[in-house]
Amino acid sequence: MQRSLIPVLRIAYFGPAGTFTEAALESMERNGTINEPVTRISAPSPPAALDMVRNGVADQACVPIESSVEGPVIPTLDSLATHQRLQIVAEIELPITFTIAVRPGTPVEAIKTVAAYPVAAAQVAQWIAKNLPEAHIVAATSNAAAADDVCENEADAAVTTAIAADQRGLQRFADKVADVEGASTSFVLVQAPTxxxxxxxxxxxxxxxxxxxxxxxxxxxxxxxxxxxxxxxxxxxxxxxxxxxxxxxxxxxxxxxxxxxxxxxxxxxxxxxxxxxxxxxxxxxxxxxxxxxxxxxxxxxxxxxxxxxxxx
Amino acid sequence: MQRSLIPVLRIAYFGPAGTFTEAALESMERNGTINEPVTRISAPSPPAALDMVRNGVADQACVPIESSVEGPVIPTLDSLATHQRLQIVAEIELPITFTIAVRPGTPVEAIKTVAAYPVAAAQVAQWIAKNLPEAHIVAATSNAAAADDVCENEADAAVTTAIAADQRGLQRFADKVADVEGASTSFVLVQAPTxxxxxxxxxxxxxxxxxxxxxxxxxxxxxxxxxxxxxxxxxxxxxxxxxxxxxxxxxxxxxxxxxxxxxxxxxxxxxxxxxxxxxxxxxxxxxxxxxxxxxxxxxxxxxxxxxxxxxx
Missing domain, CATH: 3.30.70.260 (ACT domain)
Structure with missing residues (x-):
């Protein structure tokens, strides 16, 4: 039996699976910015994703560069400014809204705990107070980890991303949740000089x-x-x-x-x-x-x- | 019985109790930058602390303005740039190192879980891996909340601040913990125009x-x-x-x-x-x-x- 080898673009991204950065990468694949088969590689931080390109572990990296709320992403800019030079070849701006995810079939009255990355929790606090007044927040280590906490029965609902909910087979209880409208983050695609x-x-x-x-x-x-x-x-x-x-x-x-x-x-x-x-x-x-x-x-x-x- | 009324300076700070911002405020009281009796008022965010001054709830506010790792604190700068004008009257730069806090008498081998705010966890990951290799991290909603989690028996140790450990009667298992040396944050004292x-x-x-x-x-x-x-x-x-x-x-x-x-x-x-x-x-x-x-x-x-x- 012979398999054909398809060349695949290896793209490192600021992970874990289901982050807004992975959503940005997926958008670039969908809108034609990237039009080759891609293997996504999760990296623990934006500088780590960029280093994967420098080390040859990845061909490109997708990292956040500026948030409308928090401003420039300094770890990304500092890494681009130092070490081996890399080059930005594309940019995408994503609206930052959250998905509330539950295990399929969970009724609203069963939601007593909501797992959330603290930064995300701050951005949906009013929505939670209004729509899930009985629930209390438990901290998660990232937006994606919040979805994991629901899968593992450690929380009833998660403040997470749409992509993280879908990846894990969770039900989207609510989409596009954000206390303040208009928040967005820009992500860039980076590679060796070209x-x-x-x-x-x-x-x-x-x-x-x-x-x-x-x-x-x-x-x-x-x-x-x-x-x-x-x-x-x-x-x-x-x-x-x-x-x-x-x-x-x-x-x-x-x-x-x-x-x-x-x-x-x-x-x-x-x-x-x-x-x-x-x-x-x-x-x-x-x-x-x-x-x-x-x-x-x-x-x-x-x-x-x-x-x-x-x-x- | 008559009590004398001592005028007290009400200073809002980015809380809750035990944050690095409260440590900065305490340093300003100790080094003579502030030399009046102070009542500290916890605020949920830097803009909320500044608004307390605008609303007359506080006389001054202490807020972070720049981190050597994360860069400028955009919510602080955005609030200072808009709404009613306020004025910076003092600044202090604090080294950012963490205290590992435990319930008094906890032996090292009993430390199985370490509560940490995710941002802090990233800054002490190597120290934990080396000194507490058996422990696993559980997320906390802030550096101060990590200490609360230890008080409430929800974790064996906390990555927190020295001031938060002391306020809660916890034992400092280790001080000045940081994977990378030299991180610091600048905090400013702000009041009505003067x-x-x-x-x-x-x-x-x-x-x-x-x-x-x-x-x-x-x-x-x-x-x-x-x-x-x-x-x-x-x-x-x-x-x-x-x-x-x-x-x-x-x-x-x-x-x-x-x-x-x-x-x-x-x-x-x-x-x-x-x-x-x-x-x-x-x-x-x-x-x-x-x-x-x-x-x-x-x-x-x-x-x-x-x-x-x-x-x-």
Missing amino acids: APPARTGSDRTSIVLGLPNKPGSLAAAMNEFALRGIDLTRIQSRPTRTGMGTYRFYIDCRGHIDDTAVGEALKALHRNGADVRYLGSWPTTVTDASSPPDDSAETAWLAALRQGEDHT | APPARTGSDRTSIVLGLPNKPGSLAAAMNEFALRGIDLTRIQSRPTRTGMGTYRFYIDCRGHIDDTAVGEALKALHRNGADVRYLGSWPTTVTDASSPPDDSAETAWLAALRQGEDHT
Whole structure:
């Protein structure tokens, strides 16, 4: 008997099975961002998922990078800023809402205990008080572990994700549960350095900047973007802890490394002595993206002058 | 029988009793930052502690603002940036290490379960594996709740804080437990707007900047600091979610609002149409602080010229 070998993309994700990160990875498989067969590999933390790519255990990693509630995911950014360079090739933003899961057939009056990761418990406290006023919360070690606690009869219901409930054959008692509407988290797909996905005109570029520790060095770097009409979408200082008063900066801007303006800004930063780590350019679905100015007319004008044409 | 009424400062803190925030507040009482009798009021979150000051339930609030591991505490910064303005008057940085607490007399071989807040569990996993290899972790809803679980016989040991162990009469089985050395968190003391503590020459000033959403507005704002030789110590963009592509910026700089350079920079930002929310100036013990340039000689020179003296 012979089996055919299908090449499979190994993607590490911040696990365990059933986390929002796995839901993000599943969304990327479904929406065509990833269109190869995938083997998912659970990692205990975002840096551990990224290290699996560095060590060759995985081809890509899916990790959270920014939450609308908690802000930037510092362990992800710190890992991308240090160690072997990796590159972001795609991003997805997921609404963060919870699923209340029970063992199939559990009636509402039988729900006395609700397992929840403490961070999740805080985000559904009002819903629980209103809909399950008799129940009390027991702590779980993660959103996925809360579902395990229900499977193992250690709780009657879980505050978990839809994917974790489905994976374990639990019944979804309620979906899209969240006290405050509109919370979301962005997740990125990361791999070894590569030519970035083609420029779409609605792209984002991410870098880590190390700057000399003196007043004005950040302003000078910002000017390289401003002079070229490039909009920044994130800036975040981060102490490096390698020396007193030493910082690096996590910077995202609109545009693609193949945009003239972005390319020139990166060259200027490099020329001025900044330590520039390129983290990638990728298409963004965020619709507020104003692209860097299109300079094709100026490029044609300059080329004409250089060739001795009589342009005015 | 007559009792004398002692005025007591009511300070809200991110609780419950025994959190690192309460330990920070206790340190401020001990080191003389606060030198009045204090009543501590537990609040369920940093924004809730700040709201207690806004509502008059508390005179001051003690809340975490930045962790060396997790980065800026976004709920604290978001609350300071919005609603009624409050002002930071003091800051303290605490090393983050854990205490392993047991019921008095518990022998090591009797420790089968260890209650831990999941975030804390991740920070002591190696220590537990080495020193309590037989024990397994059970989730607790907070560092303080882990200690409660031991009091209530729901676990044999707790990963908790020294203050929580002492408050509950537990025995400290081990202190200063942390897999990675050097983790710390900064906490601030906040109150209604006030004249700031006097300039010490080693101060920090914090503002929230709202800027027009166009390329270059951030660079222009950065230039107001750079032109005056003022070092920034934090910059963090934050989507406001009130409109597409609208950001505010959390900015800390060296110096005091009474420093000429800092005062001039704030005036310039205000003149240029930025929305400037002043969050306070306070003494910092961070020793990498290079103060803004002392301009007393230039001030004397200018004053002399204005009075018609013959200066060169």
